[in-house]
Structure formats: C-alpha cells, structure tokens
Amino acid sequence: MSDPPKHDLEPPPRFLPSSLELYRQEVPLIILSKELEQRLRLLIELGKWAEEQFEDAPPDDLLTRYMLGQMVNAGLCASHLLVHSHLRQVINIAWSFGDASLPLLDRIQEGNLRLMRAAREFPTIFTFRFSTYARPRIRKAIEGAIDRELRQAGYTQRQSSNRK
Numbered sequence: 108m109s110d111p112p113k114h115d116l117e118p119p120p121r122f123l124p125s126s127l128e129l130y131r132q133e134v135p136l137i138i139l140s141k142e143l144e145q146r147l148r149l150l151i152e153l154g155k156w157a158e159e160q161f162e163d164a165p166p167d168d169l170l171t172r173y174m175l176g177q178m179v180n181a182g183l184c185a186s187h188l189l190v191h192s193h194l195r196q197v198i199n200i201a202w203s204f205g206d207a208s209l210p211l212l213d214r215i216q217e218g219n220l221r222l223m224r225a226a227r228e229f230p231t232i233f234t235f236r237f238s239t240y241a242r243p244r245i246r247k248a249i250e251g252a253i254d255r256e257l258r259q260a261g262y263t264q265r266q267s268s269n270r271k
Contacts, residue, residue, distance in 0.1 A: 148185075151227070214252065
C-alpha cells in the first residue's frame with residue numbers, strides 16, 4: 108500500500124477566534140476613578156458649550172474659533188474615553204440576555220450606540236457614576252432591539268414573555 112499524497116498546504120487551524128472573542132480582545136480595560144470621571148464629564152460639557160459658541164463666533168475671529176475648536180476636540184476626546192471605559196459593561200449587559208432572539212453581536216451594537224448617546228447626555232450635576240446612569244439606558248436599548256426583532260418574526264408580547 109502506498110502512502111496518501113502529501114500536500115504543501117497546512118490544514119486549517121482547529122480553532123479560529125470568533126468575532127466576539129476578537130472584539131473582547133480589542134476592547135480596552137480602562138478603569139476610571141470617580142474624580143477622573145467627573146473631570147471627563149466637565150470636559151464633555153465644556154465641549155458641548157464650545158460647539159454652540161463656535162456656530163455663533165464671527166468668521167473673521169480666527170483665534171476665538173481656534174480656541175473653541177480646541178475645546179470641542181477636548182470634549183470629544185473625553186466622551187471617547189468615557190465610552191471606551193464602559194464597553195465591557197455593554198458586553199456584560201448584552202450577555203445577560205442569554206439566548207435572546209437577537210444575536211449577541213447585534214445586542215452589543217445596540218448597547219454601544221446607546222452608550223455613546225448616554226455619554227453626551229450625562230449631566231454634570233449628578234454625583235453618581237456614569238455606569239449607574241448608563242446601565243438602565245443600555246438595557247432598555249437592547250430590550251427594544253429584541254422586541255423589534257420579535258415583532259419582525261411575528262411574536263406577540265405574550266408569546267415572547269412565555270419564551271423566557
């Protein structure tokens with residue numbers, strides 16, 4: 108008996124990381140102190156204020172427009188840092204819905220969109236943490252996406268509550 112022919116190609120690896128595993132590896136682990144979170148909130152507010160002022164600034168006042176532009180950028184950077192530091196929270200909330208009709212990555216996407224909106228809306232007068240403010244909003248966004256998916260599939264509210 109002869110041996111089977113050898114191929115130059117290597118067999119594909121037995122384990123390829125899933126999209127979720129790749130995403131989790133890319134999500135940074137950033138833990139913000141309460142003081143830093145408060146400073147970020149103030150920078151976001153300053154950026155929103157500067158954005159409003161920028162529109163009203165005279166076009167020929169270049170220095171004012173430059174300074175306002177820098178404040179807008181600082182607010183956007185603060186918002187990005189606040190959002191990135193809470194991406195793992197979105198994954199955990201989306202995961203907690205278990206075997207929902209909506210795929211996990213779609214639930215994460217819905218939660219991330221709501222997280223970004225919450226970062227822009229978060230008032231500076233609140234003394235509690237951003238995660239406390241964002242958690243119910245993220246949950247509600249994911250629940251809404253699951254409900255829309257169930258409605259498209261033809262489920263009624265009663266049928267979907269019986270599935271849980």
